[in-house]
Amino acid sequence: MVVKLNSDVIRQILLSLVDSDPKTDEYKTYALSYLYPCLFVNREWCGIAIPILWQQPFSFDHIRGAKAIISYSRFLSFQQRQYLVDNGININLLLQNDSKSQYEEEEEDNNHLNRGNVMSLEFITNSSNSSSSSSSSSSSSLSYHSKFNYPRYLRRLYYENFFKSAEFICKYLADELSGDEYNEEDDYEDDPRDFSDQAKILVKSLLTLTQNQGARLNGLWFSPDSPYNDNDKYELLLNYGKLMEDVNSLDICCLFRKTALFSILARMCHQVKHLRIHMIWSRHYEEKHIDKTGQVIDELISAQKSLISFHLESCKAYTRIFFPLLGMHSESLKHIKFDQVDFRGCPDWAPISDCKNLELLEIIQCTNMEADMVKPLISNNSPGKNFEPTQISEKYRQPIQPSLIILPRYCLIDAY
Secondary structure (H helix, E strand, O other): OOOOEEEEEEEHHHHHHOOOOOOOOOOOOOHHHHHHHHHHHHHHHHHHHHHHHHHOOOOOOHHHHHHHHEEEEEEEEOOHHHHHHHHOOOHHHHHHOOOOOHHHHHHHHOOOOOOOHOOHHHHHHHOOOOOOOOOOOOOOOOOOOOOOOOHHHHHHHEHHHHHHHHHEEEEEEEHHHHHOOOOOOOHHHHHOOOOOOHHHHHHHHHHHHHHHHHOOOOOOEOOOOOOOHHHHHHHHHHHOHHHHHHEEEEEOOOOHHHHHHHHHHHHHHOOOEEEEEEEEEOOOOOOOHHHHHHHHHHHHHHHOOOOOOEEEEEEOOOOHHOOHHHHHHOOOOOOEEEEEEEOOOOOOHHHOOOOOOOOOOEEEEOEEEOOHHHHHHHHHHOOOOOOOOOOOOOOHOOOOOOOHHOOOOEEEEEOO
């Protein structure tokens, strides 16, 4: 007797293949190839694998991200495409090639699946072929009909990658119209032309599409890459409340600090469970801009209902602004991680000692951690009920001050 697996069981099997994070569901992009054979098992497996493959299509480089945008663009209505054309983005030039993808050809050869069950994977495989698939299903709002609604599957958005991919598309189309030959080896970032305004129009069209198709994000990644004022690049997100209202994982790289971005996220995201802030540093500890940044970070953290994990990595001078904020989530925080953090000028760690359900405190390669800071932890050694001691590999361990060895057992320390 053949036992039929439940769909939920199949999904968990596929998620294990891509090594997904149990907290955020983020998967490792290198593991996606493990899912390709699953597309050809049967219709059920294919129908479960495709949404997983399309959950974070912009975690790749800008070229593969651009190919995902092409696949998304097939779902735009005639009016939406015409709006782009009117604004100098002739997206139709990218949609003229309807040749079959390698997956459709394999499927027809093997006769295992119908054409509607084949995923457009060109953004992963770098295939030069267009990968459209069609089925008998139809929708009056779409000019392209597919069994799988790829825009709806978006769950985790790497925003800067998405924006760079949109800029790349706009540059490519400009070259097409001017007759310039496209060379994939050219570095588009060295192009002196500015396509940011066109990219914003394209980004807004695609975000509107995903929101209207029912996509709901659970993860957002931001990595601002410009020291200049580009707040409008992030302000456009204010129009997509439904898309972002369920975000529970937020990752912000602060190499270029954007105070407006923190304020925008505070207004739109209130369900964040896992917050990671990294690359936030300054050479000076008393500058006013540190306190100004602290105000907007206060807005963001206080806007959340219950943080479960907080990771602060590669931080200098700004560390002091976070300790009072952690006390806001003392009832819910279970995991706190400090990695390559400078604790100079920080208050004592009373807010951390107040975290009643804390199961793991990681302190990895941090500096200027003084005994007086951690006294509240020593006097309140009460780890959460689910606490299990964890150790760092010895090869990463550095000598620590003897006065700090008496930290609670739920602290995982690798300091120097």
